[in-house]
Amino acid sequence: MKKTLLAAATLTLTTALAGCDAGGSKANIAVGPAASTTQKVSRMVLGAYGVEEADFNAYQERFGDALDGVQDGNIDISMGIMGLPAGSIESLQAASGDVVMLSLSDEVVDNIEKSSDYRRFIISKDSYKFLDNDVQTIAAFAVLMGNTNTINEEMGYQLAKVMYDQADQITHSQSKFLTLENALNGGDSLKIHPGAKRFYEEKGLTVNMPVAKLGNVTAKHEFILGTGSQGGTYYPLGGEIATTWNNNIPGANFTNVETSASIENLVSIRDGKMDLGMSVHVPARNALEGKAEFAGSPVDNAAFIGQIYPEVVQIVSRAGNNVSSFESIKTK
Numbered sequence: 001m002k003k004t005l006l007a008a009a010t011l012t013l014t015t016a017l018a019g020c021d022a023g024g025s026k027a028n029i030a031v032g033p034a035a036s037t038t039q040k041v042s043r044m045v046l047g048a049y050g051v052e053e054a055d056f057n058a059y060q061e062r063f064g065d066a067l068d069g070v071q072d073g074n075i076d077i078s079m080g081i082m083g084l085p086a087g088s089i090e091s092l093q094a095a096s097g098d099v100v101m102l103s104l105s106d107e108v109v110d111n112i113e114k115s116s117d118y119r120r121f122i123i124s125k126d127s128y129k130f131l132d133n134d135v136q137t138i139a140a141f142a143v144l145m146g147n148t149n150t151i152n153e154e155m156g157y158q159l160a161k162v163m164y165d166q167a168d169q170i171t172h173s174q175s176k177f178l179t180l181e182n183a184l185n186g187g188d189s190l191k192i193h194p195g196a197k198r199f200y201e202e203k204g205l206t207v208n209m210p211v212a213k214l215g216n217v218t219a220k221h222e223f224i225l226g227t228g229s230q231g232g233t234y235y236p237l238g239g240e241i242a243t244t245w246n247n248n249i250p251g252a253n254f255t256n257v258e259t260s261a262s263i264e265n266l267v268s269i270r271d272g273k274m275d276l277g278m279s280v281h282v283p284a285r286n287a288l289e290g291k292a293e294f295a296g297s298p299v300d301n302a303a304f305i306g307q308i309y310p311e312v313v314q315i316v317s318r319a320g321n322n323v324s325s326f327e328s329i330k331t332k
Contacts, residue, residue, distance in 0.1 A: 030059040030066030030078040037280070038063070041138075041313055042079040044116065048108045067092045070318060077102070079315045081140070083174045083233050084127045089316055093130050098319040101128070103135045112138055117189065117282045121312055139312045141186025141281045142234070144241075144305040145266065146193050149215035150223070150275045151303075155252070156195025159276075160306050162248045164199075169244045172237045174309040180205065185307040186281030190288060193303035212303035225256045226265035226277035234261055234278045237308070263293055270299040277302075280311055 029046070032038025039060065046056075059066060059075055067088050069075030080086070093099040101123070104112075109120050121139035125131040144163070146156055160183075167178035180203055191212035200207050225242050228234030235258055242254040254276075259265055265277025266287040283293065290298030 027056045027077065028059060028069075028075045029056045030061045030063075030069065030075050032060065032079060032081075033062055034060050037282075038079065038081050041081060041118065044112065044118075045079070045104070045108070045138075045313070045315075048111050064088045067316070070316065070321075071096055073318075073321070076321045077315060077317050079313065081311050081313050083142075083309050084123065084312055084314075085173070086314060089128065089314065092316065093128070096318055099128075099130050100317045100319050100321075101131060101135050102315040102317060104137050106136070109136060109138060117285060118313070121310060123312060123314070137313045137315070139310040141310055142308040143186045143190070143279055143281045143284060144308055145190075145269060145277050145279055145284055145302045146196075146305045147269045147272070147275045148193065148212050148217075148301045148303050149272065150217060150220060151193065151195070151214075152217040152219075153193075153195040153198070153214065155249075156193035156303070156305060157199050158195070158249045158252075159245065160193075160196040160199040162245055163241060163306055164203075166244050166248055169247070170237075170240045172233075172240050174233060174237055175240070177307070177309040182310075183306050184209070185310070186284075187304040187307065189285040190281065190304040193305055196303075196305045209304065215301060221252055223252060223254045223275040224273075225254055226259045226268055226274045227256050228259060228261035228278065230258055232261070233309075238278055241308075266294070266299050266302060269302045270297070276305070278308060281307075 031042035059069065061069065063078060063080035063082065066075055066078035070078050071092055089099065112118055113120060118138040118140055121137050123135040123137060125134050146159065164178055164180055164183060167175050170178065183200060184205065184207065187209055190209060192207060192209040194211050194214065197207050197211055225238055227238030235256070238256045242256040245252065245254045262279040262283045265274060265279055266283060268274035269277050284302065286292040287294045287299035287302060290296065
């Protein structure tokens with residue numbers, strides 16, 4: 001869906017981000033913590049509109065803290081990457097009653113897709129009660145990666161089968177994305193585990209990804225799943241997925257452990273300390289190719305098992321904020 005109708009609860013970013021008051025002050029934009037993925041994506045979006053560092057006041061807040069600033073009027077725009085729906089956004093709407101979710105233009109999304117691994121994503125209007133229409137944005141995907149030295153073909157098959165066929169046993173809100181329709185999202189730049197590939201093809205999906213080569217896998221029954229911090233989405237969701245595997249894969253035991261998420265999980269798979277790990281698909285690709293944080297030390301034993309849920313860029317403001325356009329940011 002490339003054209004997005006906008007109403008009172010949605011605005012295009014070309015008409016929504018100025019933060020300019022009568023006195024000509026700069027917009028206050030929360031771009032995410034220093035060195036975070038959120039900040040990298042926020043600056044990528046701003047840059048796509050031609051907005052430079054000198055054009056706005058950057059607030060390096062965590063998304064929850066930034067929303068407090070949006071609520072009290074000290075921050076005009078807050079940008080974050082989260083699952084749908086985000087409880088913090090629902091809380092802001094409950095407190096303020098006038099949340100606006102900003103939509104990216106077709107041109108900007110097209111350019112971002114050409115220059116990054118982020119992909120077009122439509123936030124449907126039923127994601128939040130305050131939305132009257134769909135919102136266009138970008139997203140990465142949380143994916144499950146498996147260690148090709150410890151996950152044999154049959155186990156890879158069972159992991160994918162149970163995760164999708166028994167998704168109704170998982171109560172976490174993000175489990176609604178565990179569908180075959182979404183299963184291969186984020187995997188286009190990765191190698192797929194042969195067992196997972198067999199499952200998807202049995203279900204009628206076309207799998208065009210290269211197939212990972214398995215190592216000399218020894219039989220084992222205990223498996224470690226790396227997730228994320230207890231305060232995030234990975235840890236509780238990963239715990240429920242592990243429980244579902246335990247209830248449906250005889251003779252195997254899965255333990256989810258708290259980690260610092262994507263990078264740590266991929267490194268632990270590389271070093272043989274972990275059998276499975278949750279990761280955003282972008283660092284998973286970097287790991288495979290030995291880029292960015294993995295320069296000089298690629299992870300060549302990690303294979304895609306399946307998509308878990310979309311990590312969606314969500315950009316919010318309030319209807320009463322002094323915001324109008326990117327162009328007006330640059331002229332102040």
